[in-house]
Amino acid sequence: MYSASLFGVISRIVIDTATAEDVLQDTFVKIWNSFGSYSAEKGRLFTWMVNIARNLSIDKLRSKDFKNQNKNQELENNVTFIDEQRNTVYKPELLGIKDLVESLKPEHKSILDLVYFKGYTHVEAADELGVPLGTIKTRLRMAIVQLRKYFN
């Protein structure tokens, strides 16, 4: 029941669909094996699961195999590849609900997506966007506040 939501997060970090499927499988195996360490008092199950999914996705991105695979890309393809890797504008099929996107201010959304969907830490996001850390935190909070308003 969570698989689609988790796959959504994984797919945005690991662009390649086949790799994303591998990561999703790893995620469920890890959830299954370490379920004993989940504590309901410390938060919602989904939060715990999505953090596992995100960490595994980032591990995959940084793994030797994946990097080597990237090195084998043709030079001409590199431009589009990098664009794909860094983009925060979704592929059409990954686009969420239209009015939700519209309800988020672009600067809020970009930070939220970097951290939530791209697995950046807020420090990395500050670097990437060239924004002070404090601003990142504020914007991140504002983005989530807007989400709350939207979903309630």
Added chain:
Amino acid sequence: MRVEDIKAYIESGILELYVLGDVSHEEKLEVEAMAAKHPAIKAELEEIEKSLQSYADANAVEPAENLRDKILNSLVTNLADDRIFNTKEEEKPEAGVVEMSNPRQVTVYKYAFAACFVLLIVSVAALINAYRQIDQSDTLIASLQSQNQRIANTVSFKDHELEILHDASFRMVKLQGTKKSPSSSLMVAFSPAKKKVMIDMADANMPANDKDHQYQLWALVGGKPVSLGVFDADTTSKDMKEMESIASADAFAVTLEKRGGSPTPTMDEMMVLGKF
């Protein structure tokens, strides 16, 4: 903590980072402690989690149909894999939890220790007992050895006596009591060939001498007395005594002299006399 402080904490943005898993271990513990203490913070966390979950749901991507089966299969395979349970056990001890040692094991060690201690005491007691017995045996062996020595001495002495009695060259002379001591008597064995003189205390009947005096044996050779040595007499002495040697004698006599003997016999003190 005041309400404003809680509000400031919420607005600092740390809760969002916590939900996103983007905090250090210390910060994580701090947020969890705060959430446990302040319901407002816990509620805020809940809201953040809910909205992010909704956001993820809104951005959900349905995985391919065949992926579901693939994943379920891998879970089933993993379920059958013993290593999973091992991994689980390894993950069990959490930070700050001191694992209790197995009480059963402790009891086993306790009993083992008690058993060892009892065994030690028993061993020491047995050792002491054995040592005592060895000591007793040693004493017994020593006494038996000395007894054996005495018997051997006696036997060799009796052999010697028998030798004398069986020796044809020995002649027995019985010295009879004189007027001074009519009841006294003494056996003297004399072998002129071997120049040996023996007195037999077992067959003697002499009054015991005191500390200051000793009996002296004389041989009369051509009317002249020759000293053959001194001896003591008491009721317990039963051995044969070899005296000084002499080649020939006409008669033997015993006088009571001062201790150590005299160069010439005191005729008044002659106790026994016998002619050869």
